[in-house]
Amino acid sequence: EQPIQRYASRYEWQDLLQIHGLIVTKTLKYDLERPRTRxxxxxxxxxxxxxxxxxxxxxVPLNLAFCFVFLCHKPN
Structure with missing residues (x-):
């Protein structure tokens, strides 16, 4: 069975995380795996x-990236 894929803008994803109680501290773009070894x-x-x-x-600007990585934390 194929998993459900959802597409949204950076701020739509950020809003979803914040609605569920997380605080977004940083957003990174992730488009390609960078080489790490020889x-x-x-x-x-x-x-x-x-x-x-x-x-x-x-x-590629952050808002136009294909994937986002959100660094979040729960409020104290």
């Missing part, structure tokens, strides 16, 4: 399209 870099160097996408992803 092996990762070698894989990227052998695939120029992936390397170009990684470079272009840095230019």
């Amino acid at each position: 092996h990762d870099w070698q894989a990227y160097l052998h695939q120029p399209k992936k390397l170009a996408r990684l470079a272009a992803a840095q230019l």
